[in-house]
Amino acid sequence: MIEAIVFDFGGVFTRNERSQARLREFDALLGWPPGTMQQRLFAGEAWELASIGAISPEEHWARVGRELESRLPPDFRHFRGNPFHLEEINDQVVALAQRLRRRYRLALCSNALASLADLLEAMPQIKALFEVIVISALVGLRKPDPRILELTAELLGLPLGACLLVDDRERNVRAAEAAGMPAVLFQSATQLEAALRIHLQL
Secondary structure: OOOEEEEOOOOOOEEOHHHHHHHHHHHHHHOOOOOHHHHHHHOOHHHHHHOOOOOOHHHHHHHHOHHHHHHOOHHHHHHOOOOOOOOEEOHHHHHHHHHHOOOOEEEEEEOOOOHHHHHHHOOHHHHOOOOEEEEHHHHOOOOOOHHHHHHHHHHHOOOHHHEEEEEOOHHHHHHHHHOOOOEEEOOOHHHHHHHHHHHHOO
16 A cells, blocks of 8 residues: 655656756757757766765766856856756646645655755745655665665655655656556656556545
């Protein structure tokens, strides 16, 4: 029986269309294929190290962004240490989480820099939804490593099988399922609600 729902943050609680569009605009200015900047900043080795706290956000930027600052508009620097700065909160997901919280315990498990903690402090209505908050840079683990999911379940005092992961990354969903944790691949708030009705038998 599912007792808790573990949410990802970026791309689930936030809408990333604006940030993705701006990164593609940077690609165009540099003559790079679409998606190159996203991969460089937030998917490569430097990002993985930063998101487990193995290198600082400053070192991450030194590796992937600093040399490009003179070639791109000033707002490029806003991505330094803050990948969420253009992302808007997905109000539909917030509303769904508020309804779910009446029956289920909620947790947050995010591959993110420590700055996510500050962002959540500035959004108390969202932070208050979660009984447990696990940020990869603060615990030294990141999805798809199942140990971060095990840690989240442990902090909830529940077995993995009693928790359900909601994540927008297919590899994280597959890793959770392989570890014995039910999971839903997030695509939209409407799709998520329909999927949860099946998983939770609502």
